[in-house]
Amino acid sequence: MLVNLIESVYRLLWGDLFILPLGGGIGISFMVVLLLAAGIWFTSRTRLLPVRLFRDMIAAVCEKKQGRDGLSSLQTLIISTATRVGMGNLVGVVAAVSAGGAGAVFWMWVTALLGASTSFIESTLAQKYRQPDPLYGGWRGGPAYYLHVLAERKRGKKLKRSVTAALFAASGLICWCGISQVISNSVSSAFENAFHIPPLATTLVLTAIAAVIVLRRNATVKSLDVMVPIMAVCYFVITVGIVLFNLPKLPAVLGRIFTEAFGLRQAVAGGFGAVLMNGVKRGLFSNEAGSGSAPCAAAAAECDDPVKMGFVQALGVLIDTVVICSCTAFLMLLVPQERTAGMAGMDLLQKAMQYHLGSFGIVFIAVTLALFSFSTFLGVLYYARGNVAYLCGDNWWSQTAYKLIALVMLVIGGMQAYTVVWDLGDVGIGLMTIFNMLALVPMAHEALDALNDYEKRKKLQ
DSSP, X not given: OHHHHHHHHHHHHTSTTSEXXXXXXXXXXXXXXXXXXXXXXXXXXXXXXXXHTHXXXXXXXXXXXXXXXXXXXXXXXXXXXXXXXXXXXXXXXXXXXXXXXXXXXXXXXXXXXXXXXXHHHHHHHHHHTOXXXXXXXXXXXXXXXXXXXXXXXXXXXXXXXXXXXXXXXXXXXXHHHHHHHHHHHHHHHHHHHHHOOOHHHHHHHHHHHHHXXXXXXXXXXXXXXXXXXXXXXXXXXXXXXXHHHTGGGHHHHHHHHHHHHTTTTHHHHTOHHHHHHHHHHHHHHHHOTTSSSTHHXXXXXXXXXXXXXXXXXXXXHXXXXXXIIHHHHHHHHTSOGGGSTTOOHHHHHHHHHHHHHTHHHHHHHHHHHHHHHHHXXXXXXXXXXXXXXXXXXXXXXXXXXXXXXXXXXXXXXXXXXXHHHHHHHHHHHHHHHHHHHHHHHHHHHHHHHHHHHHHHHHHHO
């Protein structure tokens, strides 16, 4: 009964129960329509914020923390980057380019610009309605908290909990538990292929390291502060090195991206829908803009202006999709097509890296996937703090209980892939997005007003 319910909700959100035809037999799901429409609207209302205020976004990240409590702007960017930069940046991009061709990369870039504006709105609201965190210190917040404020306004009285806010918090916890299983399964599979290590051994080591970090009070942020910059910079530097080594091929690759993006070749074969859908879909789901995840980190920052935290998280979307996802795409597209014909998924990515770096390439991708995935696990458990507190109150038993459940899911996923649990994660993020949008649409004017005030003050300086 429960399995049938999960499958029905999954099909409604991501599958074939709500499909907008694009042509060539390709359709686009309800969630893609929702996120894309929101991105276009918010980008219009902010007057192309990601381009117009890019320098302000960089400046906001570089600002020092205003007080002792909370996190710095850079730390919140690191945490949100940890969850955004994961398997989607590797296997997801491979799938998008395999199904949609090189043109999917261009639509990923467009989607990143749209998603950055959405992330600005939700992160500004999260910073504005943050609350003190009596357990961990500093601040906490996110969509559950601004949904609660919206519910109190509509009801005209103080509420202990709001139904929609509680549903968002529960959806997030369900989603992040599902992600835990996917993470360990992907890491154990990658290590088995690269090093012939049994999945059980990889899973036990992964879970032990995770337990040491997440069961300590403030070890998660400290671990991510070290891990995320190293892994992202290493991946970026190696990719740039490979691109420079293959520089004569770069014009042809860029030509493929822009030519196929507008369907000049695919339109004849009826494949433009696949190009558009795969690029948009991968961009939206990789950067998580609109899902309500990143605002949980944005709320934790010690910041003198909510707008600045909106800038920080908008930049995070660009880093994830324009930089990291593009790295993966160029690694594949610089390989002669006949070398990877008929391949897909991790096999295709490992083949591409083997072409560029020899046997070291396979090892590098396995280690990169492990680091990306493990940082995602740590990041989502950080997000869970505020949502657990909203549902269960400020107590250590509920915080510890959720961490133990996530660790159990890590063990289960490393040894066996249960499709229903993966679907449960997708259902969770789909419901998160819907509940988040219920607040973003009516409350967006507050973030926009704050942006206008920021720009007025900036002109007077």
